[in-house]
Amino acid sequence: MRVKFRISRFNPDLDARPYHQDLELDVTNGMTILDCLHEIKNNQDGSLTFRRSCRSGICGSCAVRVNHRAMLACKTQALNVLIDGAVLVEPLVHLRTIKDLVVDMEPFYQTIEKVQPWLVTDHTTEEIPAITSKEAENLNRVSDCIFCGACYSDCNVIDVDRSFAGPSAIAKTYRFACDPRDILGSERIKHLVESGLYKCPVDQECELACPKGISLRRDVIEQLRCTAVTGGFGPLPAHKRLIMSVLDTGASVPVTTTPAVDMYKDRERDFHGIKELYIREFEGEPVTEVVLFFGCIINRRQQDTAAAIINIFQHNRVAVHIPKKQVCCGSPFLRVGMLETMKPFVTQNFEIFNTYANNGVTHILTSCSGCNSTFRHDYPALALEYGLNFDFRIYDVGEYMTMMDRDGTLNLNDMKNVAMKTMYHYPCHIRASGLDESIYVDLIRKIPGIGLVQVPSSGLCCGGGGGVRAAYPDISDKLAIRRMEIARDEGVDGLLTNCPFCILSFERGLWLKENAGEAMDFRIFDFYRIFSRAFGEDGMVKESH
Amino acid sequence: MIIHDLLILGGGLAGMRAALEAGKNVDVAVISKVHPLRSHSGAAQGGIASVLDRSQEIGDSLESHIKDTIKGSDYLGDQDAIEILCNEAPGDIRILDRMGALFSRTGEGLIAQRDFGGHSYARTCYASDKTGHILLQTLYEQMMKHNVKVYPEWHVVSLITHENTCRGLVAYDMARGELQVFRAKAIVFATGGYGRAYGITSNAHANTGDGLALAYRAGVPLQDMEFVQFHPTGLYRHGILITEGARGEGGYLINNDGERFMERYAPNTMELASRDIVSRAVQTEIDEGRGIDGYVHLDLRHLGKELIMSRLSQIHDIVLSFSGIDCTRYPIPIQPTAHYSMGGIPADAYGRVPDIDGLFAAGECACVSVHGANRLGGNSLLETIVFGRRAGITASEYVKKTTLRPMPPDTLPLVEHEINLMMNGKGKENAADIRMQLQSNMILKCGIFRDIDGLTHMQQLIIALKERFNNIGFRDRGMTFNTELVEALELKNMLDFSETIVAGAMAREESRGAHARTDFLMRDDEHWMKHTLAYRGEQGPVLDYKPVTMTRYGPQRRMY
Ligand SMILES: Cc1cc2nc3c(=O)[nH]c(=O)nc-3n(C[C@H](O)[C@H](O)[C@H](O)COP(=O)(O)OP(=O)(O)OC[C@H]3O[C@@H](n4cnc5c(N)ncnc54)[C@H](O)[C@@H]3O)c2cc1C
Ligand code: SF4
Ligand code: SF4
Ligand code: FES
Numbered sequence A: 001m002r003v004k005f006r007i008s009r010f011n012p013d014l015d016a017r018p019y020h021q022d023l024e025l026d027v028t029n030g031m032t033i034l035d036c037l038h039e040i041k042n043n044q045d046g047s048l049t050f051r052r053s054c055r056s057g058i059c060g061s062c063a064v065r066v067n068h069r070a071m072l073a074c075k076t077q078a079l080n081v082l083i084d085g086a087v088l089v090e091p092l093v094h095l096r097t098i099k100d101l102v103v104d105m106e107p108f109y110q111t112i113e114k115v116q117p118w119l120v121t122d123h124t125t126e127e128i129p130a131i132t133s134k135e136a137e138n139l140n141r142v143s144d145c146i147f148c149g150a151c152y153s154d155c156n157v158i159d160v161d162r163s164f165a166g167p168s169a170i171a172k173t174y175r176f177a178c179d180p181r182d183i184l185g186s187e188r189i190k191h192l193v194e195s196g197l198y199k200c201p202v203d204q205e206c207e208l209a210c211p212k213g214i215s216l217r218r219d220v221i222e223q224l225r226c227t228a229v230t231g232g233f234g235p236l237p238a239h240k241r242l243i244m245s246v247l248d249t250g251a252s253v254p255v256t257t258t259p260a261v262d263m264y265k266d267r268e269r270d271f272h273g274i275k276e277l278y279i280r281e282f283e284g285e286p287v288t289e290v291v292l293f294f295g296c297i298i299n300r301r302q303q304d305t306a307a308a309i310i311n312i313f314q315h316n317r318v319a320v321h322i323p324k325k326q327v328c329c330g331s332p333f334l335r336v337g338m339l340e341t342m343k344p345f346v347t348q349n350f351e352i353f354n355t356y357a358n359n360g361v362t363h364i365l366t367s368c369s370g371c372n373s374t375f376r377h378d379y380p381a382l383a384l385e386y387g388l389n390f391d392f393r394i395y396d397v398g399e400y401m402t403m404m405d406r407d408g409t410l411n412l413n414d415m416k417n418v419a420m421k422t423m424y425h426y427p428c429h430i431r432a433s434g435l436d437e438s439i440y441v442d443l444i445r446k447i448p449g450i451g452l453v454q455v456p457s458s459g460l461c462c463g464g465g466g467g468v469r470a471a472y473p474d475i476s477d478k479l480a481i482r483r484m485e486i487a488r489d490e491g492v493d494g495l496l497t498n499c500p501f502c503i504l505s506f507e508r509g510l511w512l513k514e515n516a517g518e519a520m521d522f523r524i525f526d527f528y529r530i531f532s533r534a535f536g537e538d539g540m541v542k543e544s545h
Numbered sequence B: 001m002i003i004h005d006l007l008i009l010g011g012g013l014a015g016m017r018a019a020l021e022a023g024k025n026v027d028v029a030v031i032s033k034v035h036p037l038r039s040h041s042g043a044a045q046g047g048i049a050s051v052l053d054r055s056q057e058i059g060d061s062l063e064s065h066i067k068d069t070i071k072g073s074d075y076l077g078d079q080d081a082i083e084i085l086c087n088e089a090p091g092d093i094r095i096l097d098r099m100g101a102l103f104s105r106t107g108e109g110l111i112a113q114r115d116f117g118g119h120s121y122a123r124t125c126y127a128s129d130k131t132g133h134i135l136l137q138t139l140y141e142q143m144m145k146h147n148v149k150v151y152p153e154w155h156v157v158s159l160i161t162h163e164n165t166c167r168g169l170v171a172y173d174m175a176r177g178e179l180q181v182f183r184a185k186a187i188v189f190a191t192g193g194y195g196r197a198y199g200i201t202s203n204a205h206a207n208t209g210d211g212l213a214l215a216y217r218a219g220v221p222l223q224d225m226e227f228v229q230f231h232p233t234g235l236y237r238h239g240i241l242i243t244e245g246a247r248g249e250g251g252y253l254i255n256n257d258g259e260r261f262m263e264r265y266a267p268n269t270m271e272l273a274s275r276d277i278v279s280r281a282v283q284t285e286i287d288e289g290r291g292i293d294g295y296v297h298l299d300l301r302h303l304g305k306e307l308i309m310s311r312l313s314q315i316h317d318i319v320l321s322f323s324g325i326d327c328t329r330y331p332i333p334i335q336p337t338a339h340y341s342m343g344g345i346p347a348d349a350y351g352r353v354p355d356i357d358g359l360f361a362a363g364e365c366a367c368v369s370v371h372g373a374n375r376l377g378g379n380s381l382l383e384t385i386v387f388g389r390r391a392g393i394t395a396s397e398y399v400k401k402t403t404l405r406p407m408p409p410d411t412l413p414l415v416e417h418e419i420n421l422m423m424n425g426k427g428k429e430n431a432a433d434i435r436m437q438l439q440s441n442m443i444l445k446c447g448i449f450r451d452i453d454g455l456t457h458m459q460q461l462i463i464a465l466k467e468r469f470n471n472i473g474f475r476d477r478g479m480t481f482n483t484e485l486v487e488a489l490e491l492k493n494m495l496d497f498s499e500t501i502v503a504g505a506m507a508r509e510e511s512r513g514a515h516a517r518t519d520f521l522m523r524d525d526e527h528w529m530k531h532t533l534a535y536r537g538e539q540g541p542v543l544d545y546k547p548v549t550m551t552r553y554g555p556q557r558r559m560y
Helices: A033-043 A106-113 A133-142 A150-154 A156-160 A167-177 A185-194 A205-209 A216-231 A237-249 A296-300 A303-315 A331-336 A339-358 A369-386 A397-407 A428-432 A437-444 A473-489 A500-515 A527-534 B013-022 B053-058 B062-072 B079-099 B131-145 B210-217 B275-287 B305-311 B313-323 B379-400 B411-423 B431-446 B452-469 B483-507
Strands: A002-009 A019-026 A063-066 A069-072 A086-090 A097-099 A268-271 A274-279 A288-293 A318-323 A363-366 A393-396 A420-425 A450-452 A494-497 A523-526 B006-009 B028-032 B149-152 B154-162 B165-173 B178-183 B186-189 B228-235 B252-254 B296-299 B332-341 B359-361 B530-537 B540-547
Touching (some): A002 A033, A019 A033, A033 B431, A063 A150, A106 A167, A133 A216, A150 A167, A167 A216, A185 A216, A288 A303, A296 A500, A303 A318, A303 A397, A303 A527, A331 A339, A331 A369, A397 A437, A420 A473, A428 A437, A437 A450, A437 A527, A494 A527, B006 B165, B013 B028, B013 B131, B154 B483, B165 B411, B165 B483, B210 B483, B275 B332, B305 B313, B313 B332, B411 B483, B431 B452, B431 B483, B483 B530, B483 B540
Parallel strands (some): A002 A086, A288 A318, A420 A450, A494 A523, B006 B186
Antiparallel strands (some): B154 B165, B165 B178
């Protein structure tokens, strides 16, 4: 197949700045991007410059950006990455381009050298203490790193803060800090906390980029945060204040007006010992019944979103149970490494969910992407640990809407026109739940009037996750603003998303810009409120005081 | 001009091990054309052989490791060196362990050992399926710890000697686009293997045998170059290694008739017969028209998806990423792949190169010779560590009692002139095409099977390719990171040392180890139990021979 290659070229001996060169090449099944680059170099343009050696994914030389994402050229099948028959190949970013696709890796290597990446043992004894098979295997997983730099290029925080250690240096720290033979142990953690262990919003861009499948978030960063807490180096003071308030109020954010669970007083009732709101405003039998778990932010700060979700379900004949005693999912504890403290929260939510499940309502829906990923990923393990039943099913509200659409029970017929040009911002928590971007994009495309711009590079973070907003607000703010500016430069009216963290982050960014006298002509659209509008808000449930 | 007491050329396992040892005593620097972490040592998966303390429990002994290695070498290995290799292995493994190398462990926390072809006992230490990667990381960690100076991405262009003493090197600093002269009292060569002379190889693009060509041009003979080990299961077209594990778990080799052809070659051991036997079988099937478009199938499908994903996930990943084939649903196309170079720069058991004072060699580029005509799996990583360390010690001792000798004048201008001539010539020959011609013909004419006709043809072809090489055209005439230049220099090197492979193979009228002459089927100890030495002459290589060192073990028929 004839493929168009657009390749970034730069020869410092000749060019003032990089430019794109367009080439064509016949690509057959089985050819990697590296094969293609070789083919071009051998037969079209011998000056094309790139690094490579092993061509088998082990030497880490050949990382480049393909269609804006970092990956190994030798491990990428060319025909799998075509967009409209074309492919864009560029050098890694965050590192200076030396020539064409070759960058200066030195600053990246230095991030690793800084963490003293070697075993430090007590040399007063001749034999170093042995290590068990399990410990060795555990360290082995992070030792897969081939220092290709893909993660460094795709890392959001590196983009705004070069003093951040960066993903592979963090992995290398883990390698030694968690080695029972190493005597630096806690020194290493202390140093790592100083060089940014808590700067990472755990958006997992690095994992997506990593050709070795190193699970940085769960296996490395969150583990290290736990170790930091045990060692007394974490969480940071700002986190402690946050945690204190969760413990006091049962929620991760202060309440501004009436929480969503306290609206609609006349729908309050008792469901098998649970106090709930039961909302069923339509005529006839419901299509289905679900439990709604709002999550702290929507419950306490984004009540309009809560109302919009209720409206969406009423419009589509879904009866909604809203347990009033829902508490924080506990993710703040997880993110900062305080696993021990979250048990009462988990237990209370489990009791509620299990009661529903035992009485025939097994679908638990969350409107917060963060809670969703906690429920899906962390609760199963915690349930096992705490000996709790797990008889219910967890869905994201948007995901549930898609399922209803597939079953033909989502009424998309007479939707109202919602004219806007926007870009979908794919929240990292949604991705962490294993939910594909296309679920939401396809659904949004069904709203008449919406123009959706293709995301140029989805590796963009709102800065709102991982406890970064609390401890390093300036990093959060820079990320949020950068994300919006990139979208604005694509010519959209605003970003459309379905994560309350992202929305808070962006709104704060807009406010900051305005405050600085640089107001952006840009808006943030809530996925549910847009759908609620499209479904017609005339059926909106009125709050009764 | 840069001056160090000791230069190590190569940042793979052998080079780094030498540097770490020498760095304890003298001023040392490592020069490497790829960053040390990118060296091809990192690709080794299987393991590193060594008898350990508790090996007696399973009946193993140093003696047994020595015997296996001698037998494996088809009696061409030097037995004194082999004894050192095996005897010093346990100590070296302990040092690696103490450095923090993450060896896989047994339930009791001891270093685990696995079975490996040609070894009588399970004595191969490993770090899951990435032993080379882990060792490379570990040595580089130590390099950082001890602050050993590295010149990464400096491509060494020539070795400067005078009156048979070593004076220094000229290297191309790729990022800065400059040629630089290095002076040193001694140099250790550790430039790795030369698999890239072959079109299908498990070796990296960087494995172009530069060190061999540099030494050869400086008057050092190359030893036993005709012995090139092929691995039976390289991924079709790519040559990437599909490890023995796939057959170990029960994979079948199938030809175009759907036949499990190993039945005809090794009815007892079938797919698990030794490497050279399986390689020859696969090649025979392909040559006699029972292949599929130049390959045969390695079929794993009957093992079931579950087993493949749990036990062979690495292989599944390799085949999918590099060929786009899902091996749970389709058979894997494979062909033999050039894998290991037994020959190289002659060095004694202390790493000394006899012909040039102050020159040392270790690792795959050296021929000590512990592998003789055929290397056993797990022994080459071991060689890099044991002889890298030994060369480091000897070289630093040498340096301490030597003064820096002067560099011949005009060294730099001469090299610059040569490179300018090459880059700015008016020729139109395509270097990539010349390289492709060399590589594909080396496979055909000087690969697994050889005969006088093919070798003669190859000999003439190399002469013709060298002629063409003198007229190559350049697109990139700048000096910053000029990979077109680097590739041309590498090609020149391959053309130079390839003629020694061919010459050695033509002369050696017997079949021994990895050298299989279809016109001389038997091993001939009476005439050929000797090492080949190929010197550079006006009209191509001039051959000489030297005896094999035997200590206690006479030759026997090699049977498994
Ligand atoms: C796929 C594969 C699997 C293997 N598996 C095993 C195994 O399981 N067990 C085992 O024992 N052996 C195995 N081997 C063999 C073993 O890995 C090698 O023999 C060994 O690692 C070679 O190490 P080295 O240090 O000599 O060379 P390398 O690691 O290849 O290093 C060569 C160094 O020389 C430098 N260099 C070369 N030319 C120049 C120049 N012109 N200028 C500057 N620098 C230069 C390079 O940059 C590099 O740093 C395997 C080999 C392959 C290919
Ligand atoms: S999760 Fe994101 S911010 Fe954190 S290290 Fe990975 S890429 Fe960087
Ligand atoms: S962590 Fe993964 S992506 Fe990052 S340098 Fe290591 S191998 Fe590359
Ligand atoms: S060439 Fe080595 S990782 Fe791609």
